[in-house]
Amino acid sequence: xxxxxRYRYNNVPYDSNGKYYYIADGDFVWNPGWQPTQTKxxxxxxxxxxxxxxxxxxxxGLSAELLNFVPLSDTCEVNCLTVRxxxxxxxxxxxxxxxxxxxxxxxxxxxxxxxxxxxxxxEVIGSTIYHKTEYRERRNHYSYFSVNEKAAAFDTSxxxxxxxxxxxxxxxxxxxxxxxxxxxxxxxxxxxxxxDVTLEAxxxxxxxxxxxxxENPVDQKWEAPNVINKAPxxxxxxxxxxxxxVDRALTELKDYWTNxxxxxxxNSADEKVNRMVNIWNQYQCMVTFNMSRSTSYYESGxxxxxxxxxxxxxxxxxxxxxxxxxxxxxxDIASTQFPDGSAYHQYQxxxxxxxxxxxxxxxxxxxxxxxxxSAYIKETGDFSILDEMVPFDNxxxxxxxxxxxxxxxxxxxxxxxxxxxxxxxxxxxxxxxLNLNCFSDTPGESFQTSGPxxxxxxxxxxxxxxxxKYGEEYRQLCLHRGLTEKAEEAExxxxxxxxxxxxxxxxxxWFVRAYDANGDIxxxxxxxxxxxxxxPQGFCVLAGIGVKEGKAQQALxxxxxxxxxxxxxxxxxxxxxxxYLNLGEISSYPPxxxxxxxxxxxxxxxxxIAETVCGHGDRAFEIYKKTCPAYIExxxxxxxxxxxxxxxxxxxxxxxxxxxxxxxWLTGTAAWTFVNISQYILGIQPDYKGLKIxxxxxxxxxxxxxxxxxxxxxxxxTIQNPxxxxxxxxxLTVNGRSVEGNIVPFExxxxxxxxxxxx
Ligand code: GLC
Ligand code: GLC
Numbered sequence: 001x002x003x004x005x006r007y008r009y010n011n012v013p014y015d016s017n018g019k020y021y022y023i024a025d026g027d028f029v030w031n032p033g034w035q036p037t038q039t040k041x042x043x044x045x046x047x048x049x050x051x052x053x054x055x056x057x058x059x060x061g062l063s064a065e066l067l068n069f070v071p072l073s074d075t076c077e078v079n080c081l082t083v084r085x086x087x088x089x090x091x092x093x094x095x096x097x098x099x100x101x102x103x104x105x106x107x108x109x110x111x112x113x114x115x116x117x118x119x120x121x122x123e124v125i126g127s128t129i130y131h132k133t134e135y136r137e138r139r140n141h142y143s144y145f146s147v148n149e150k151a152a153a154f155d156t157s158x159x160x161x162x163x164x165x166x167x168x169x170x171x172x173x174x175x176x177x178x179x180x181x182x183x184x185x186x187x188x189x190x191x192x193x194x195x196d197v198t199l200e201a202x203x204x205x206x207x208x209x210x211x212x213x214x215e216n217p218v219d220q221k222w223e224a225p226n227v228i229n230k231a232p233x234x235x236x237x238x239x240x241x242x243x244x245x246v247d248r249a250l251t252e253l254k255d256y257w258t259n260x261x262x263x264x265x266x267n268s269a270d271e272k273v274n275r276m277v278n279i280w281n282q283y284q285c286m287v288t289f290n291m292s293r294s295t296s297y298y299e300s301g302x303x304x305x306x307x308x309x310x311x312x313x314x315x316x317x318x319x320x321x322x323x324x325x326x327x328x329x330x331x332d333i334a335s336t337q338f339p340d341g342s343a344y345h346q347y348q349x350x351x352x353x354x355x356x357x358x359x360x361x362x363x364x365x366x367x368x369x370x371x372x373x374s375a376y377i378k379e380t381g382d383f384s385i386l387d388e389m390v391p392f393d394n395x396x397x398x399x400x401x402x403x404x405x406x407x408x409x410x411x412x413x414x415x416x417x418x419x420x421x422x423x424x425x426x427x428x429x430x431x432x433x434l435n436l437n438c439f440s441d442t443p444g445e446s447f448q449t450s451g452p453x454x455x456x457x458x459x460x461x462x463x464x465x466x467x468x469k470y471g472e473e474y475r476q477l478c479l480h481r482g483l484t485e486k487a488e489e490a491e492x493x494x495x496x497x498x499x500x501x502x503x504x505x506x507x508x509x510w511f512v513r514a515y516d517a518n519g520d521i522x523x524x525x526x527x528x529x530x531x532x533x534x535x536p537q538g539f540c541v542l543a544g545i546g547v548k549e550g551k552a553q554q555a556l557x558x559x560x561x562x563x564x565x566x567x568x569x570x571x572x573x574x575x576x577x578x579x580y581l582n583l584g585e586i587s588s589y590p591p592x593x594x595x596x597x598x599x600x601x602x603x604x605x606x607x608x609i610a611e612t613v614c615g616h617g618d619r620a621f622e623i624y625k626k627t628c629p630a631y632i633e634x635x636x637x638x639x640x641x642x643x644x645x646x647x648x649x650x651x652x653x654x655x656x657x658x659x660x661x662x663x664x665w666l667t668g669t670a671a672w673t674f675v676n677i678s679q680y681i682l683g684i685q686p687d688y689k690g691l692k693i694x695x696x697x698x699x700x701x702x703x704x705x706x707x708x709x710x711x712x713x714x715x716x717x718t719i720q721n722p723x724x725x726x727x728x729x730x731x732l733t734v735n736g737r738s739v740e741g742n743i744v745p746f747e748x749x750x751x752x753x754x755x756x757x758x759x
Contacts, residue, residue, distance in 0.1 A: 001104060001105050001350075002104060002141065002213070003102035003104055003105070003106045003109065004101065004102060004131075004143045004211065004213060005017075005018075005019070005099055005100060005101060005102055005211075006100045006101065006102040006109065007102070007106065007295075008110075009110055009300060015035070015297070016035065016036060016168070017100060017168065018033070018035065019068075019077075019079060019097075019098070019099045019209075019211065020033070020035070020036060020097070020098040020099075020168065021033070021064075021066060021079070021081055021095060021096070021097055021098075021209075022037065022095070022096040022097075022098070022171070022174055023059070023062060023064065023083065023093060023094070023095055023096075024093060024094040024095075024096065024174050025059070025060055025062055025091070025093035025094075026060065026093070028059055028060050029174055030057075030059045030060075032055050032056075032057050032064035032065070032066040032081065033046070033055045033057075033066060034055075034057065036167070036168045036169040037169045037170070038169065039059065041057045041058065041059050042057075042058045042059050042060070043056070043057055043058045043063075044056075044057040045057065048644070049254075050254070050257040050261075050279065050283055051069055051070070051253050051254075051256075051257060052067060052068060052069035052250065052253065053067075053068045053069070054066070054067050054068075055068075058086070061085065061086050061087035061091065062083055062084065062085060062086065062091065062093065063083070063084045063086050064081065064082065064083050064084075065081070065082045066079060066080070066081050066082075067079070067080040067081075067246070067250070068080075069249075069250060069253060071240075071249040071252070071253060072249070072252050072253050072256055073252075074212075074236055074239065074240075074249075075212060075213040075214070075236070076210050076211060076212035076213065076236060076240070077210070077211045077212075078208065078209070078210055078240055078246055078249065079208075079209040079210075079211070080206060080207070080208050080209070080243065080246045081095070081206070081207045081209065082204055082205070082206040082207075082243070083095065083197065083199070083204060083205055083207075084199070084202075084203070084204035084205075085199035085200065085201060085202060085203055085204070086202070087201060088201045088202070089201050090198060090199065090200050090201060091198070091199050092196070092197065092198040092199075093197055094152075094174075094178070094194060094195060094196060094197065095193075095194075095195040095197055095207065096171070096173070096174055096179075096192060096193065096194055096195070097145070097147065097191070097192055097193045097195075097209055098161065098168070098171070098190065098191070098192045099145050099190060099191050099192075099211060100158060100188065100189075100190045101120075101131040101133070101143065101189045101190060101191070103116050103119065103120065103133050103134070103189075104133065104134060104139065106300075106301065106302055107302045117186055117187055118186040119133050119134060119186065120133050120184050120185065120186050120187055120188065120189040121133050121135070121136070121184070121185070121189070122156040122183060122184050122189050122191075123227065123228060124154060124156060124181075124183065125230070126150070126151075127146055127147050127148075127149060127150060127151045127154075127193060128144050128145070128146035128230075128233065128237065129144060129145050129146070129154060129156055129191035129193075130142055130143075130144045130228060130230065130233070131143045131144065131145075131189055131191070132228050133189060135221070135228055136226070140215055140216050140217070140218055140221055141213065141214060141215040141216070142213075142214055142228055142233075143211070143212060143213050143214070144191075144210075144211075144212050144214070144233050144237075145191035145193075145209070145210070145211050145212075146209070146210050146212070146233075146237050147193050147195065147207055147208065147209045147210075148207065148208040148240070148241045148242070149195055149207055151193040151194055151195055152178065152179075152194045152195060152196045153178050153179035153180065153181050153194040154179050154181055154191070154192060154193055154194065155173055155179040155180060155181070155182045155190065155191075155192040155194075156182055156183055156184040156189055156190060156191060156192070157182035157183070157184040157185075157187065157188070157189070157190065158184075158187065158188035158189070158190045159182075159187060159188070160172075160173065160179075160180050160182030161173045161179065161182070161190060161192045162190075163175075171192075173192065173194070178194050179192060179193075179194040193209075195207065206242075206243045206246075208240050208241065208242070208243070208245070208246055210236070210237055210240050212233055212236050212237070214230075214232040214233045214236070215232065216228075216229050216231075216232065257283075260282075260286070260321055260322075261278060261279065261282055261283070261321075262707070262709065263320050263321060263708065263709040263710075264277065264278070264282065264320060264678055264684070264706070264707075264708055264709075265278050265706065265707040265708075266278060266678075266682055266704060266705070266706045267704060267705045267706075268682075268701065268702065268704035268705075269701070269702045269704070270701070272628070272630035272631055273677070273682075275630055276628055276629070276630045276644075276677070277674075277677055277678060277682070280629070280630075280644040280645065281317075281646075281670065281673060281674045281677070282317075282321065282674065284317075284645055284646060284665065284670040285314070285317035285318045285321065285670045285671055285674055286318055286321060286322075287665055287666070287670070288314040288317065288318070288665075288666055288667070288668075288670050288671065289314060289315075289318045289321075289322065289325070289329075291665075291666055292305075292306045292307070292310065292311060292314065292349065292666065293306070293307060293310060293666050294349075294666070296664075296665050296666050297664075297665075298648075298662070298663040298664070298665075298666070299666055303357075304346060304355075305346045305347050305348040305349055305355050306346060306347055306348075306349050307345065307346050308333060308336065308343045308344060308345055308346065308347070308362075308365045308368065308369075309345075309362065309364060309365050309368045309430065310668055311329060311333055311372075312330075312333060312368035312369055312371055312372035313368060313371070313372075313668045313671050313672065314668060314670070314671050315329055315330070315372045315375065315376070315671070316371065316372070316375050316671045316672070316674075316675050317670055317671025317672070317674045317675065318671070319375050319376050319379045319380075320379055320686070320709075320710075323376065323379055323380045323382075326372075326376050326379075327376060327380075327382070327385055329372075330369075330372050330373055330376055330385065330402070331385075331388060331390055331402070332347070332352050333347070333369060333372065334369055334373075334390045334402055334405045335352065335390055335391050335392075335393075335394050336352075336353065336354040336393065336394065337366070337369065337392055337393070337405055337408065337409070338360060338392055338393055339392045339393075339398065339408070340408065340412060341366050341405075341408030341409050341410075341411055341412030342360045342361070342363075342365070342366060342412055343360055343362075343365040343366055343369070344356070344358070344359065344360055344393075345358045345359065345360060345361070345362045345365060345427075345448075346358050352394070353394050354393060354394070357449070358448060358449055359449065359453060360426075360453060361426040361427040361453025361454060362426055362427050362428055362429065362432075363412075363413070363416060363423060363424055363425055363426035363427075363429060363460065363463055364428075364429040364430050364460070364462070364463050364466060366408070366409035366410075366412045366413065367409055367410075367413065367463070367466045367467060367470045368466075368470075369405060369406065369409050370406050370409055370410065370470040370471075370473055370474050371466075371469075371470050371473070373385065373386070373402065373406060374470070374473040374474075374476075374477065375686075377477070377688065378685075378686040378687055378688055379686045379710075379711075380711060381688075381711050381746060383480060385402055386401060386402050386403040386406075386477065386481070387401050387402070387403070388401065388402045389401060389402075390402045390405055392405075403477065403481065406474055406477065407474075407486075409474075410471060410474045410490065410493075413463065413467050413471075414493050416454075417459075418456065418457055418458065418459035418515065419457060419459070419515070419519060420459055420500060420503075420504035420505075420515060421496065421497075421500040421504070422459035422460065422461060422463075422464050422497075422500050422501070422504060422505060422515070423459060423460055423463035423464055423467060423497075424454065424455065424456070424457075424458065424459055424460075425437070425455075425458045425459060425460040425463065425514060426453060426454055426455070427448065427449075427451075427453050428448070428584075429460040429462050429463050429514075429535075430462055430466075430535060430603075431462070431535060431571075431586065431595055432447075432448065432585070432595070433447065433584060433585035433586040433588075433589070433594070433595035433596075434460075434513075434514060434522075434583065434584065434585075434586050434595070435447045435448075435451070435583070435584025435585055435586070436455065436458035436514060436516045436517050436522075436582065436583065436584065437451050437452050437453075437454070437455035437458055437517055438450050438451035438584040438585075439451055439517075439581050439582065439584075440581075440584060441581060447584050447585035447588070455517050457515065457516075457517050457518070457519050458514065458515060458516050458517045459514060459515045460513075460514050461501060461505040461511055461512050461513055461514060461523075461536040461540070462513070462514070462535045462536050462539055464497050464500060464501045464505060464536075464540070465501065465511075465535075465536055465539035465540035465542075465543045465545060466539060466543070467493075467494065467497045468494055468497055468498050468501070468540070468543040468544070468545055469539065469542065469543035469544075471490055471493060471494040471497065472494055472543075474490055475487050475490040475491055475494065476688065478490055480688065498545055501540055501545050501546075502545065502546060502549065502551065505536065505540070506546075506551060507521075507523070507524045507525060507526075508525065509525070509554060509555075509558045510523075510532050510536075510537055510554070510555045510558040510559070510562075511523075511536035511537055511540045511545075511546075511555055512524050512536065513530070513533040513535065513536055513572075516582045516583070517582060518582065520582075522583070523536065523572070529574050529575065529576045529577060530572050530573075530574070530575075530576055530583075530586075531562075531572075531573065531574065532558060532559075532562050532563060532572065532573055533571065533572045534559065534563055534569055534570070534571050534572065534600070534603050534604075534606075534607060535571070535603055535606070536555075537555045537556065537558065537559045537607060537610065538559075538603050538605075538606025538607040538609070538610050539606055539610075540552070540555070541555055541556060541607075541610035541613055541614070542606055542609045542610045542613055544613060547613060547614060552610070552613070552614055553614055556607065556610060556611060556614060556616075556619075559607055560619070565599065565652065565653050565658075566626070566659075567599055567626060567627070567632070567639075567650050567658070567659045568599035568601065568604050568623075568626040568627040568650055569599060569603075569604050569607055569623065569626075570597050570598065570599050570652040570653065571595060571596075571597060571598055571599070571600040571603065571652070572586075572595075572596070572597055573597060574597075574654075575591030575592060575596050575597035575652070575654045576591070576596050576597075577591060590655070591652075591654035591655065592651050592652040592653065592654035592655025592656075592658065593649070593651060593652070593655055594649055597652040597653075597654050597655075598649045598650065598651055598652045598655070599627065599649065599650040599651070599652050600648070600649055601627045601646055601647055601648060601649065601650060601667065601669040601673070602648065602667060602668045602669045602672055603672075604623055604626070604627050604669075604673075605623075605624070605669075605672040605673045605675065605676035606672065607623055608620045608621075608623040608624050608676050608680070608681070609675070609676050609680045611623065611696075612676075612680040612681060612696035612727070613680075615696060615726060615727040615728070616696070616726065616727075617681070617695075617696045617697045617698050617699065617701070617725075617726030617727055618698045618699060618726060620676075620680070620681055620696055621681060621697065621698045621701070622698075624673070624676060624677055624681060627646065627650065627669070627673070628646075628673070629641075629642065629643050629644050629645055629646060630643065630644065635659065638659040638660065639659060639660065639661050640660050640661055641661035641662070641664045642664055645664045645665055646664065646665075646667060646669040646670050646673060647661035647662055647663055647664040647667065647669070648662065648663035648664070648666075648667035648668075648669060649661070649662050649663055650662075680694075680696060681695070681696055681697060682695060682697070682704070682706060682719075683695030683696060683697075683719070684706055684708050684715075684717060686710065687743055689743055689745055689746065690743050690744045690745040690746040691708065691710055691715055691717075691743070691744045691746070691753075691755075692742055692743045692744075693717065693719075693729055693732060693742050693743075693744060693755065693757045694727075694728070694729070694742050695719050695721075695727070695728075695729065695757070695759060696726060696727040696728075697719075697721070697726065697727075697759075698726065699724040699725070699726055700724065701721065702721065703718070703719060703720050703721055704718075704719050705717060705718045705719070706719070710746070711746055712751070713746070713750060713751050713752060713753060714751065714752050714753070715744065715752075715753045715755055716752070716753070716754050716755065717755040717756075717757065718755065718756045718757070719757050719759065720756065720757070720758045720759065721758075721759040722758070722759075723759070725759040727759075728742075728759065729742055729757040729758060729759050730758055730759065731756075731757070731758040732744070732755070732756070732757050732758075733755070733756045734753055734754070734755050735750075735752075735753060735754050736754070742757075
């Protein structure tokens, strides 16, 4: 609804049409960011920081530095361009800016030409170009692009600046020596400035460009007939007039992140662990909080709202960073639950209402709410959230305490079991592509919404594992509320599920994946393809199933034997080589990709956590490293994605491009890898009563320290491992006193805990 600049979907290369700055210097037209002219530069560097990016480049005796960021507290993006003359004589040249506006609604912008080619409107005042398409009617907002310098000329019509039949790499205005002060009327509104610059030898000049967004109250939209009220834009621009203003805003941004990321800081001998844990993994967790699965190179930001399961899992990775926002998120999510405990699979972030296009029927969803809520309580100790009054399906008249929502989640699984006493799968469980009740044979039909949302036969061993894990959390919450009977009931149910998994869910060497709508087994040695799946191995073992029976260890050994590769653990083997009507989308992907045998990074940490449950620190860390960006930077030509951010998927060994990553940034991988490394490997686990210290590391990992902020106190934790153990601590001292067990109890009023744990 509120897109400021245009994004060209389905375009190649897909990062074209950004905000461009051109330098026209004698025979050369070049860009500090190389695109779009792709003029060969004398030097080029691009650095991504936390919330900002800096390009540094040079050409023909001029050097340029372009800094881009969105300030913390203003609705704008700042692009600060400094150009320096590195020669020993004066230089005169031109700088041009260029952005192309989106006509607000992205889908409408790219489809509704018959209307949109006549609606574009702008206003130009000095060096500020205002984009006000549709402001004359129902929009009370506009955007603007400005520079802190008098422009020699401007353009707002794309045809005038770029020229008809020309690419952005070769704008007509630049070729013709300048802009023509074009005023867009319909067609394609853009904003371009032309700036004349003369620099003495060694001199430099800074331009502050601001791309802003403003809203006005309905009764204050206009300052004159058809002239928009520019007060909010002017107020904002006044804050970004000098390089000092920019520096101040950047410092503010950096301080924000430094402070935010100070809640979990590890210092180990492994620089890559330190870098990923302290900076990039937590940063990615914040990005998934902010963006969920909205806009990125891989998600269009159109349609699909926030996932019920995705959002609960994302929360596991950011709850320690922004607990108040996590609280609000849990309430929002729970408000989209149905009275029977099932849930809308997705909800719209702006209205916070369930998305009826997709509806419910994904039977893992209810349990993720318990996962999210219990993680929040363990982090904050704030049990009061359980008493918060929360509606069903956003119907205010149905409000009940949040705890009741968790009960409905739990009961939903109990009351939806199939022939083997395992949970019914519904449309799908965590694996959206295992569509056992769908039977789709029509091209283009959605696997997610076709067929019945329920089936009385198809069952999921994965949900069973979840039930054991989060059923136990639920039981503990019951106990905390003094509901002993409910707790006993829950214990019985969890026990029954545990047993069902070890019988109908055990295949001999590993855990079964599911039973289909005919009651046929999926993920078994009896199957021709898809004999073993990762999800039940990871989740059942991390839930503790089969550990004392020795089956957990066997399942993990099978994972290593059948699913492991040098780039991570594949989701299943052997891949499906043709389409199976009874399995759905999973068999629609070519072997090695996505859910059909890709390395689905999201569930690799489940196996790593499972290994820690069994005490295998070496193996847990080996799994961690295989998908961790910092460790695969040196195979970037194979991996092909950012070496500091997790991807959803890396192509499996059956794929043509084995090892190639896809769908980076917006993935539950961020949260789960952070949970794995921070809580299970490095071993700092929030618990109801305090911080549990339970490391499971490689024997050679060495000593390390962690600073952890927890419930308003600071924990300085030192882990000593003189005997090169892989798991567990044998001595714990807190503020000089020795403590039994491995929990540092939280005490109201104590602000600093100096913790020494000896493995
Ligand atoms: C995607 C979805 C997630 C699902 C996963 C596996 O990442 O966002 O909800 O669990 O795929 O299918
Ligand atoms: C497709 C993807 C899966 C995703 C789902 C919902 O099925 O393969 O990863 O979860 O779409 O968007």
